Amino acid sequence: xxxxxxxxxxxxxxxxxxxxxxxxxxxxxxxxxxxxxxxxxxxxxxxxxxxxxxxxxxxxxxxxxxxxxxxxxxxxxxxxxxxxxxxxxxxxxxx
Numbered sequence: 001x002x003x004x005x006x007x008x009x010x011x012x013x014x015x016x017x018x019x020x021x022x023x024x025x026x027x028x029x030x031x032x033x034x035x036x037x038x039x040x041x042x043x044x045x046x047x048x049x050x051x052x053x054x055x056x057x058x059x060x061x062x063x064x065x066x067x068x069x070x071x072x073x074x075x076x077x078x079x080x081x082x083x084x085x086x087x088x089x090x091x092x093x094x095x
Contacts, residue, residue, distance in 0.1 A: 006070040007077050009051075010058040011035040014085055023060045025078075030085040032092045037067035043087045044071055 012023035016031035024031060037053050044051040051071040057064055073080050 006052075006072050007080065009040060009069045009071070009081070009084070011037050011040060011066045011068075012058045012061055013081055014040070014088055023058050025081055026085045030082065030089065032088055035088060037069055039088065039091070040069050040084060043084055043091065044069065046087070047083070049073065 010023065011034075012018055013025040014031050014035040015024055016028045016033050018024040041051045041053050049071050051069045054068050054070060055065070056068050057066060058068070
């Protein structure tokens, strides 16, 4: 993916407390409460990806300061979001 920009992933995409209009990208059954950028980066690393965590915030929640993650992905963004959401649910289930 050398000629494409990296994907930007915000923890808000996976937050079950948010409405879709507030930034959630997945159905609530695939989301968890208050995910963190660090959790997502750890899961992305376990998938063999090389994420970079940043301090920037989601535009709709700029004051929250939850950060974001950038990574290279060769497929559709929504596909990656579903995979990360499933891994996040599984990781929270085992904690």
